[in-house]
Amino acid sequence: MRRNHVTKQNDLLLLLKLMTTVITYDYIILGAGASGLLLAYRMSQDPSFNDKSILIIDQTQDKGNDRTWCYWENGVGEWDAFLTKTWSNVFFGSQSFSKIIPISPFQYKMIRSDAFYKSLWTSVNSKSNFSFIEAVVDSFTELKSGVEVATKTDTYFGAKLFNSLPNLEFYKSQNKYPLIHQHFVGWFVKTKVDSFDDSAATIMDFTLPQNGNTRFMYILPIDKKTALFEYTLFSKELLKYSDYEKAIEDYLRNKGIVDYEIIEKENGNIPMTSFKFNDLNSEHILNIGTAGGWTKASTGYTFMNTAKKTKEVVAFLKKEDDLSTFDKRTKYRFYDLIFLDVLAHHNNEGAALFASMFRKADIKTIFRFLDEDSTLLEDLKIILSVPPKRFIQAFFKRLF
Numbered sequence: 001m002r003r004n005h006v007t008k009q010n011d012l013l014l015l016l017k018l019m020t021t022v023i024t025y026d027y028i029i030l031g032a033g034a035s036g037l038l039l040a041y042r043m044s045q046d047p048s049f050n051d052k053s054i055l056i057i058d059q060t061q062d063k064g065n066d067r068t069w070c071y072w073e074n075g076v077g078e079w080d081a082f083l084t085k086t087w088s089n090v091f092f093g094s095q096s097f098s099k100i101i102p103i104s105p106f107q108y109k110m111i112r113s114d115a116f117y118k119s120l121w122t123s124v125n126s127k128s129n130f131s132f133i134e135a136v137v138d139s140f141t142e143l144k145s146g147v148e149v150a151t152k153t154d155t156y157f158g159a160k161l162f163n164s165l166p167n168l169e170f171y172k173s174q175n176k177y178p179l180i181h182q183h184f185v186g187w188f189v190k191t192k193v194d195s196f197d198d199s200a201a202t203i204m205d206f207t208l209p210q211n212g213n214t215r216f217m218y219i220l221p222i223d224k225k226t227a228l229f230e231y232t233l234f235s236k237e238l239l240k241y242s243d244y245e246k247a248i249e250d251y252l253r254n255k256g257i258v259d260y261e262i263i264e265k266e267n268g269n270i271p272m273t274s275f276k277f278n279d280l281n282s283e284h285i286l287n288i289g290t291a292g293g294w295t296k297a298s299t300g301y302t303f304m305n306t307a308k309k310t311k312e313v314v315a316f317l318k319k320e321d322d323l324s325t326f327d328k329r330t331k332y333r334f335y336d337l338i339f340l341d342v343l344a345h346h347n348n349e350g351a352a353l354f355a356s357m358f359r360k361a362d363i364k365t366i367f368r369f370l371d372e373d374s375t376l377l378e379d380l381k382i383i384l385s386v387p388p389k390r391f392i393q394a395f396f397k398r399l400f
Helices: 001-020 034-045 114-123 243-255 305-318 331-345 348-360 365-370 376-385 386-397
Strands: 023-030 052-056 066-075 083-086 089-093 098-101 106-112 130-136 137-143 145-153 155-163 179-191 200-205 213-223 227-233 261-275 285-287
Touching: 023 034, 023 145, 034 052, 034 114, 034 305, 052 155, 066 114, 066 305, 083 213, 089 348, 106 114, 106 200, 106 365, 137 155, 155 386, 179 243, 179 331, 213 243, 213 348, 227 243, 227 348, 243 261, 261 331, 331 348, 331 386, 348 365, 348 376, 365 376
Parallel strands: 023 052, 023 155, 052 130, 089 200, 155 285
Antiparallel strands: 066 106, 083 106, 089 098, 137 145, 145 155, 179 227, 179 261, 200 213, 213 227
16 A cells, blocks of 8 residues: 555656646846846847847846936946936035035936836847746756756756846845845926926935934936935835835925925835855856846946946856856955945944045046946045045954
């Protein structure tokens, strides 16, 4: 009786396995947000991948305007066709230092995601070797010859996997590297009369209650009657949603803006950590986007780094096979680690830290430093622009 029971059980398992479709691809991309879709787009534009079968899996394809991306850039850029607005000046505000800063030859650029997504999908869908599956990924497992991806209904096999779906437990469950959340709620507001100076984007305005954290308003005036106000924190703990909205309402009232319409809302939570994401990569799996540590740890900026990294991935795939060797650590990871150590342990001092940097350092030097394209001399200028005590303490703590 026991043997018959085991045999029937094995037959049932075999039947279930046969009922599950197994399909094989050269590359599987998990997630069709900025990083996943940008990588697919890069591949679709390169003839070297015309003979490769590429699968994209996401729970939804049409994401709409789920993101607002901003970045600075010198001159004409790859994504200029999708720009909503550009600014030649930025405003930094704090209790100790406030200034409208010209950023020429740079421009601060803004993209809404809907048109960007649609254009990239047009390129990807024009290629017959690309497929899209609308599904929720349950798990993926590395095998000797590739990776197996399981959804609720099917199993897919890929020689290589690019994962953009973050697993927060990897960096939340460790204590070696601090985790700061960049969390925000934003209102797109429209007024009946001219209310905004649309010649400058406010990248940080700390002239609001800090309440023991690093808190600022981020403002993108699209025209004189329309602007995005994002109440943003760099902190370990999140707030109640109503707290973010009240802060925006209070800020607008303090600026004399009381007659307005909220035409759209957005919110987000970007992890800021120097966790060693490279250690999660393997021969057949490369984590990309936020899941791969492509978010600038000290600022939360991701878009331009992702655009750059996806180019590098495509070039890498044409030469190398082991994905674990893709990304190399640089001096900037250590800089970010020290900065986050300070911010994690002295979160109430963030406003003073940034005010000192923007007061003492040239804006173009700051941009190059944050772009990870600075010289050692420029690195030194940034290091000398911030209050030294906390950074020296954090440096020696990491050193020893």
